[in-house]
Amino acid sequence: CSVDAALGARSKLVLLHGYVWENGELYYRPRSLKALGVSNAVETDGRELIVHTTLHWISTPHNNLTVLGAV
Structure with missing residues (x-):
């Protein structure tokens, strides 16, 4: 993420x-x-x-989970 790139681990x-x-x-x-x-x-x-929750700005939330991977 951009925060990871911009800041050091300690910060x-x-x-x-x-x-x-x-x-x-x-x-x-x-x-x-x-x-x-x-x-x-x-x-x-x-x-x-x-x-990850998928957000649709115009519609009512339903079936809004996107699979990123298996554990």
């Missing part, structure tokens, strides 16, 4: 509070992803998917 941790440092790598916190519309969905067969 992001202090300014945004949405990251966690684990094993020498910087990850988004789950609450940060949720604020961006990213969450997980569990299918009836037990599969977990990462989904």
Whole structure:
């Protein structure tokens, strides 16, 4: 994301509070992803998917999840 490119790891941790440092790598916190519309969905067969809420400005929200990948 552009924030990642513009700020260093230390600055992001202090300014945004949405990251966690684990094993020498910087990850988004789950609450940060949720604020961006990213969450997980569990299918009836037990599969977990990462989904993003699709926003349609003119229509009423329904069937508005886009699958980003499987966990």
